[in-house]
Amino acid sequence: MARTSISLQIPADTSFVGLVRTATLGFASRLDFPIDQLDELSHAAHEMTTLLLADTGEGGLIDLQITELNTETVQVEASSQTNRGLVPRTNSFAWTIINALVDSVDATAIDGIVTITAVRSIQPYEPDSGAPNNVAPDGRTEAAL
Amino acid sequence: MNPPQTTTSWTEESKVREKELIAILASDTASDSEKQAARDELVTIHIPLVEFLARRFRDRGESPEDLRQVGMIGLIKAVDRYDPDRGAELSTFATPTIVGEIKRHFRDHGWSVRVPRRLQELRMKISAATDELSQKTGRPPTVNELAEHLEITPQEVVEGLESAQAYSTSSLDSPGSGGGTSDEGNATLMDTLGDDDEAIDLIVNRETLRPLLDALDDRERTIIISRFFKNQTQAQIAKEVGVSQMHVSRLLNSALAQLREGLEEDAY
Numbered sequence: 001m002a003r004t005s006i007s008l009q010i011p012a013d014t015s016f017v018g019l020v021r022t023a024t025l026g027f028a029s030r031l032d033f034p035i036d037q038l039d040e041l042s043h044a045a046h047e048m049t050t051l052l053l054a055d056t057g058e059g060g061l062i063d064l065q066i067t068e069l070n071t072e073t074v075q076v077e078a079s080s081q082t083n084r085g086l087v088p089r090t091n092s093f094a095w096t097i098i099n100a101l102v103d104s105v106d107a108t109a110i111d112g113i114v115t116i117t118a119v120r121s122i123q124p125y126e127p128d129s130g131a132p133n134n135v136a137p138d139g140r141t142e143a144a145l
Numbered sequence: 146m147n148p149p150q151t152t153t154s155w156t157e158e159s160k161v162r163e164k165e166l167i168a169i170l171a172s173d174t175a176s177d178s179e180k181q182a183a184r185d186e187l188v189t190i191h192i193p194l195v196e197f198l199a200r201r202f203r204d205r206g207e208s209p210e211d212l213r214q215v216g217m218i219g220l221i222k223a224v225d226r227y228d229p230d231r232g233a234e235l236s237t238f239a240t241p242t243i244v245g246e247i248k249r250h251f252r253d254h255g256w257s258v259r260v261p262r263r264l265q266e267l268r269m270k271i272s273a274a275t276d277e278l279s280q281k282t283g284r285p286p287t288v289n290e291l292a293e294h295l296e297i298t299p300q301e302v303v304e305g306l307e308s309a310q311a312y313s314t315s316s317l318d319s320p321g322s323g324g325g326t327s328d329e330g331n332a333t334l335m336d337t338l339g340d341d342d343e344a345i346d347l348i349v350n351r352e353t354l355r356p357l358l359d360a361l362d363d364r365e366r367t368i369i370i371s372r373f374f375k376n377q378t379q380a381q382i383a384k385e386v387g388v389s390q391m392h393v394s395r396l397l398n399s400a401l402a403q404l405r406e407g408l409e410e411d412a413y
Contacts (some may be wrong), residue, residue, distance in 0.1 A: 050405055097373055
């Protein structure tokens with residue numbers, strides 16, 4: 001059976017990056033991601049697009065493909081024809097951010113087209129690993145904030 | 146500004162107790178633990194003041210819980226800075242600090258685009274439901290669970306989550322809100338980072354990154370470091386910082402927007 005997937009093409013302009021987040025959020029919400037993980041996947045898609053945007057010329061386009069790899073895993077692929085045709089440095093801050101937000105991220109550069117591919121699966125929660133609770137800013141717990 | 150008359154905790158008895166506690170804080174003979182207990186009790190006594198002031202800002206698209214949280218931060222700052230020798234009552238002294246903290250919250254995290262009231266209300270409902278379901282299950286809910294709980298469609302939940310993002314992008318347009326606002330003793334970035342230094346050193350552009358991190362406000366900086374350098378989850382950070390997971394998400398979003406502007410050309 002073909003994998004479920006959506007494609008989106010946006011102008012290389014920051015004002016369109018919000019659409020990437022919206023598309024990622026809407027698509028991945030079909031799977032059972034807890035909302036913090038859903039939010040992070042859309043954060044990652046935003047960062048990937050912004051990273052490409054930094055080296056995509058005016059009038060350029062950024063392609064995005066979001067794919068459901070299985071019932072617990074989503075892949076986001078962003079690509080564009082960039083000025084330098086270089087993959088981003090893996091020790092840059094932006095890459096560090098994306099890497100922290102997804103399970104794996106990789107980049108290729110072929111004939112000037114740079115593609116960043118990120119994959120994230122639903123992560124189980126450890127018992128008591130951190131549902132928000134009612135801790136006051138000064139550490140007291142009795143005040144129901 | 147007087148506290149509301151309806152609060153039962155604001156009685157003559159409370160005022161007497163407040164004076165006793167302030168005396169303990171100013172005392173040379175009280176132990177650190179006695180002073181800490183006095184400080185905590187002073188804060189607790191004034192929680193109704195925070196609630197009263199936070200209510201003045203209701204119906205402006207922010208959840209009462211979040212307003213109460215930021216108001217509490219103002220209250221704690223005021224208690225720590227209060228000097229009885231200056232003559233003002235603590236409640237009089239604390240009011241502008243609490244209101245200032247709430248206003249700063251609106252300034253830093255207010256709606257950056259016109260979001261219909263329906264969506265603002267939806268976002269608040271989702272935030273409250275997220276907290277409630279998280280308490281029950283020990284993890285943040287899924288979109289489907291939120292939809293079922295709120296008796297709305299999953300698509301509506303997604304709309305609400307999207308509107309939360311619109312809510313937080315205003316910091317893109319505002320100058321760094323940090324730096325001068327470091328009220329917790331002007332901690333330098335080095336102090337804050339501590340053991341995380343090694344992780345940050347792995348990033349080549351740390352010399353660019355550090356001043357940018359330093360320009361964030363203390364809470365945003367803590368959240369960025371916890372999430373990206375200590376690998377904590379949003380839920381864990383929410384627990385530590387004492388705010389909701391959706392609030393952590395918004396702070397992450399605004400902090401990343403600020404950092405992104407300074408690091409645009411750095412990645413290649």
